[in-house]
Amino acid sequence: MEVKMKAVTKSFGTNSVLRGVDIDLNGGEIHALMGENGAGKSTLMNILTGLHAYDSGEIIIDGTETVYQNPKEAEEHGVSFIHQEMNIWPQMTVVENLFIGKEIKNKLGWLNTKEMEKKAKAVFEDLGIQLDLHLEVQTLSVGQQQMIEIAKALMTNAQVLIMDEPTAALTEREIETLFKIIMNLKQKGVAIIYISHRMEEIFKISDRITVMRDGVSIDTTMTKDTTVDEVVRKMVGRDLEDYYPEKTSKIGExxxxxxxxxxxxxxxxxxxxxxxxxxxxxxxxxxxxxxxxxxxxxxxxxxxxxxxxxxxxxxxxxxxxxxxxxxxxxxxxxxxxxxxxxxxxxxxxxxxxxxxxxxxxxxxxxxxxxxxxxxxxxxxxxxxxxxxxxxxxxxxxxxxxxxxxxxxxxxxxxxxxxxxxxxxxxxxxxxxxxxxxxxxxxxxxxxxxxxxxxxxxxxxxxxxxxxxxxxxxxxxxxxxxxxxxxxxxxxxx
Structure with missing residues (x-):
């Protein structure tokens, strides 16, 4: 699936959030979308998936201008968004969260629990997750809840997968597992938009980088042709000195x-x-x-x-x-x-x-x-x-x-x-x-x-x-x- 967003604008009342954004995405590509908090990244992706309507511009998917009415329609057409803020039901079990709104039923209309558990276990095995499917989600760590969100998206057979800070709550081991899954999806032709503030991840996994600043797309470049310093300069509009400022405090008792x-x-x-x-x-x-x-x-x-x-x-x-x-x-x-x-x-x-x-x-x-x-x-x-x-x-x-x-x-x-x-x-x-x-x-x-x-x-x-x-x-x-x-x-x- 190929996606092109051209000159997209969006305002909420008098607040202009997007002032002209261009981004394109190819099948089998990992495309990093970067920018400071408030640059408009999430708003742009919410427009792509139909959560918000845009004011002007166009969205072209596989050569046809396309507007999804809501995220469910986008998901049905192969565009799935894993949000930074998790969409979970704390008092429901792991398997119930995985299939909410997508329950599998038998001929009599009863829930086919065994089939749902079978599919959940298969996805968990691919992700390297070891979780009791019958645990209430509120008993899990933030990292475990994040992996459930990723599993939910992968169960939709997405052709475009948007990941907003997917590793924020994961350990190094879980991140390595996730990267293997992402590379596997890339080999299968899935297009991935990857939003992250972790520079080392961006340069490790992405093919291209689009930088946004103040609601405008500043530049798109091949990852191999740029540097961390250049990306930071585009993001903040200035040079940013050492990430970790020198600590000079005296340590006392x-x-x-x-x-x-x-x-x-x-x-x-x-x-x-x-x-x-x-x-x-x-x-x-x-x-x-x-x-x-x-x-x-x-x-x-x-x-x-x-x-x-x-x-x-x-x-x-x-x-x-x-x-x-x-x-x-x-x-x-x-x-x-x-x-x-x-x-x-x-x-x-x-x-x-x-x-x-x-x-x-x-x-x-x-x-x-x-x-x-x-x-x-x-x-x-x-x-x-x-x-x-x-x-x-x-x-x-x-x-x-x-x-x-x-x-x-x-x-x-x-x-x-x-x-x-x-x-x-x-x-x-x-x-x-x-x-x-x-x-x-x-x-x-x-x-x-x-x-x-x-x-x-x-x-x-x-x-x-x-x-x-x-x-x-x-x-x-x-x-x-x-x-x-x-x-x-x-x-x-």
Whole structure:
């Protein structure tokens, strides 16, 4: 299938999102679509699949001008979109999610459960997924849920497959599996539009790259004929210096320590320290227990045993309120469900943990609250027309900045960042790294969980590797390599 989109424009009210975009796609091609958050990439793909109508331009598929009325029609004609934000039903099982709206029935009209399970197992085998089909999806990790989304799309026999940040929640091993599947689909003639902010992935897997900036297609080039620096320059309109800004903060005394933390069946004997001004990276495969350790420290989940020492005092954290009161902040890996209240405004999200500080005689000092929020928005470069805008209207990168702003606002002394740059563009990533360095300069102790090995290596002062619920090893910045981290993460030495 061949697709051409010519001079496509789209506005939402007075907001012009696409101002003239050209892109073409050939069968058996992996075409990377790149741009900063808010460049219009997802809107363009939503137009292709019929979710939004475009204002002007044309879409030509296999030589014929084509307009799909909705995503279901597009899918029926072989165009499938795997969205960055997962479309799952948490309380339904894995197999129910795979076949929702596409149930297989027998002659009597009853669900043919055995046939659905058979097809699901076949797709899972191709993907290298080992999951109980009868588990409720809400019990699975973000990475496992992402693999289900990919499996759903592959079950439609798509001829055009759009992937929006498909590896954001996957481990290195899962990414390698996905890449094998993508290359297999390419050999079968499937055309793939691949949206990602991970440069190493783009240059590893794509044939061509189209760069968008501010709703306009800037350039399309063969991947082999360009460089990372050139792509970044086209994306942001300027040269971007080193991705990982130099960290100059002085590392002080230990201010946070865990001693023999355990939770039966999840992790055991977790002991580590973090010093003032230090960034400690946590690495490991998906399911290794990294996130579960952080959730227990913050009081979301309960501990079976072990102690937490903060500023030389053993403390008890029974719930997140206890953690916040002590000066511990936690940016969760799932910002949509756990980090933000999407229907609330930017102002409400940022000020929520600090709201008691604005109370005077039982009433909120709205002027002080407004000034507080504006200061943080300016410092973190949150791009929005107003602090009153619902946070659901922001791009992924700006949403992440809002989550960071609320934890900075309470003056966190220990800040846990779980996948802080997931789904964030290259420009916003550097801003987040720079902010982490500035916080470290102020003496904040930072714990960063990340599945992105270059990020772990580029940002951390020390790296702790988790394997099957235990600490497999610790590496200093000077000795750490991707090979050493992966060796520890997979049970080696």
């Amino acid at each position: 230990v201010i946070f320590e865990t001693q023999h933390l355990s939770k039966k069946g999840i992790f055991e004997n977790i002991s580590f320290t973090v010093r003032a001004g230090e960034i400690v990276g946590f690495s490991g495969l998906m399911g290794s227990g990294r996130t579960e350790i952080m959730r227990a420290i913050f009081g979301i989940d309960t501990l079976d045993s072990g102690d937490i020492v903060f500023e030389n005092e053993t403390i008890k954290i029974k719930n997140p309120n206890n953690a916040i009161e002590k000066g511990i902040g936690f940016l969760t890996e799932n910002r949509k469900d756990e980090g933000l209240i999407l229907d609330y405004s930017i102002k409400e999200n940022i000020s929520l943990p600090s709201i008691d500080g604005f109370k005077k005689r039982g009433l909120i000092d709205t002027t002080a609250e407004k000034d507080f929020v504006q200061l943080l928005m300016k410092r973190l470069n949150v791009k929005a027309q107003s602090a009153e805008l619902a946070v659901s209207n922001l791009s992924g990168g700006n949403q992440q900045k809002v989550v960071l702003a609320k934890w900075i606002g309470i003056g966190s002394k220990v800040l846990i960042l779980d996948e802080p740059t997931r789904g964030v563009d290259v420009g916003a990533k550097r801003e987040i790294y720079q902010l982490m360095n500035e916080l470290a300069d102020r003496g904040v102790a930072i714990i960063m969980v990340s599945s992105d090995l270059p990020e772990v290596l580029g940002v951390s002062d020390r790296i702790i590797v988790v394997h099957e619920g235990t600490i497999a090893g610790e590496l200093g910045k000077s000795e750490a390599t991707e090979e050493k981290i992966m060796s520890l993460a997979t049970g080696g030495y």
